[in-house]
Amino acid sequence: MSLYRLAWPLVRRFDPETAHALALWALRRRLVPARRPRPDPVLRRHVLGLTFANPVGLAAGFDKDGTAVDALAGLGFGFVETGTVTPRPQAGNARPRLVRLEADGALINRMGFNNAGATALAARLARRRHRAVVGANIGKNRDSTDAAGDYGACARVLAPLVDYLVINVSSPNTPGLRALQDRAAVDAIAAATREGARATRGDGGPPVLLKVAPDLTADDRAAIAACAADGTVDGLIATNTTIQRPDTLRAPDRDAAGGLSGRPLAPLATRVLADLYRRTGGTVPLVAVGGIDGPDAAYARIRAGAGLVQLYTALIYAGPGLVREVVNGLADRLRADGFTRVADAVGVDAASHEAPA
Numbered sequence: 216m217s218l219y220r221l222a223w224p225l226v227r228r229f230d231p232e233t234a235h236a237l238a239l240w241a242l243r244r245r246l247v248p249a250r251r252p253r254p255d256p257v258l259r260r261h262v263l264g265l266t267f268a269n270p271v272g273l274a275a276g277f278d279k280d281g282t283a284v285d286a287l288a289g290l291g292f293g294f295v296e297t298g299t300v301t302p303r304p305q306a307g308n309a310r311p312r313l314v315r316l317e318a319d320g321a322l323i324n325r326m327g328f329n330n331a332g333a334t335a336l337a338a339r340l341a342r343r344r345h346r347a348v349v350g351a352n353i354g355k356n357r358d359s360t361d362a363a364g365d366y367g368a369c370a371r372v373l374a375p376l377v378d379y380l381v382i383n384v385s386s387p388n389t390p391g392l393r394a395l396q397d398r399a400a401v402d403a404i405a406a407a408t409r410e411g412a413r414a415t416r417g418d419g420g421p422p423v424l425l426k427v428a429p430d431l432t433a434d435d436r437a438a439i440a441a442c443a444a445d446g447t448v449d450g451l452i453a454t455n456t457t458i459q460r461p462d463t464l465r466a467p468d469r470d471a472a473g474g475l476s477g478r479p480l481a482p483l484a485t486r487v488l489a490d491l492y493r494r495t496g497g498t499v500p501l502v503a504v505g506g507i508d509g510p511d512a513a514y515a516r517i518r519a520g521a522g523l524v525q526l527y528t529a530l531i532y533a534g535p536g537l538v539r540e541v542v543n544g545l546a547d548r549l550r551a552d553g554f555t556r557v558a559d560a561v562g563v564d565a566a567s568h569e570a571p572a
């Protein structure tokens with residue numbers, strides 16, 4: 216049993232947001248013991264013009280302000296996504312705003328983009344030492360009336376310091392944000408993001424991805440796939456948290472307000488991913504996130520169409536040793552099926568997943 220599992224009865228006595236702040240503090244102080252995964256050439260990835268030591272990343276929202284990027288990369292992640300940050304710092308919604316659904320291996324959050332602002336993140340990223348790929352996930356301030364301007368402002372500040380940018384238009388906790396997933400809004404936001412990035416970075420800017428909600432309609436998914444296929448954005452991240460509440464939920468807090476993440480999100484996130492893979496004919500880099508809780512889930516998501524995967528909620532329940540378990544287990548599963556590189560496994564099962572309603 217891992218040290219983290221042993222400590223869990225103590226961890227769960229803290230309110231979830233306090234426990235999270237303590238975890239980040241312990242990471243920064245290098246108090247989190249975790250054996251790194253073994254480096255393995257089968258896991259090396261070249262995608263989005265970047266090289267990843269392995270395809271397993273930390274999802275956005277865990278280290279919004281980039282306070283522990285080096286320590287998180289040190290756990291063995293192939294990439295770490297910071298953010299969501301907004302141009303100006305903001306407090307987010309009132310606490311409590313993060314709820315554990317322990318019986319379901321899930322969380323519900325309504326954080327509302329609490330963050331220290333893009334400039335503070337940039338200052339921290341300028342000091343980072345680790346070589347892992349680092350992304351910044353960007354959003355708009357709650358009270359902003361110029362969404363595209365906000366994404367552009369974040370891109371301008373962060374582009375020189377990151378390997379990729381993510382346009383987040385899929386959080387359920389900023390009123391009106393998810394309406395920005397339509398074609399016209401994505402076009403305007405992507406253009407502003409690229410323009411902001413080019414203003415401060417000579418090479419044309421980092422790749423720009425779009426993070427989508429699992430609750431999109433088929434028409435929305437068609438529009439998003441078209442944006443990626445025509446190069447408006449360079450890749451897609453599927454998915455953010457869901458506003459749906461699957462019937463399988465057992466925990467007493469199942470009806471809390473906010474976005475649901477973790478194990479119950481996995482079936483829906485997988486179907487959205489496979490649908491986007493089919494719609495883009497496998498030509499667009501896709502990052503899978505949503506309920507990935509071990510090597511089997513990570514491998515299944517790659518087979519469903521993901522070039523890269525990310526985790527968040529499972530880390531809260533399983534602890535930092537999960538990174539090594541997923542990375543090593545993924546290499547074992549690829550080899551067992553005769554694959555010599557991740558790219559050959561991407562999408563082999565995409566046809567077998569039913570499209571979401």
Ligand SMILES: Cc1cc2nc3c(=O)[nH]c(=O)nc-3n(C[C@H](O)[C@H](O)[C@H](O)COP(=O)(O)O)c2cc1C
Binds near residue numbers: 328352386
């Ligand atoms: C507490 C919490 C905060 C989050 N904050 C963000 C965020 O700021 N930006 C974002 O794009 N996604 C955010 N997410 C969503 C995750 O990045 C991820 O898409 C989602 O949780 C599904 O993955 P999981 O089931 O592995 O947690 C957050 C999730 C949680 C649980």
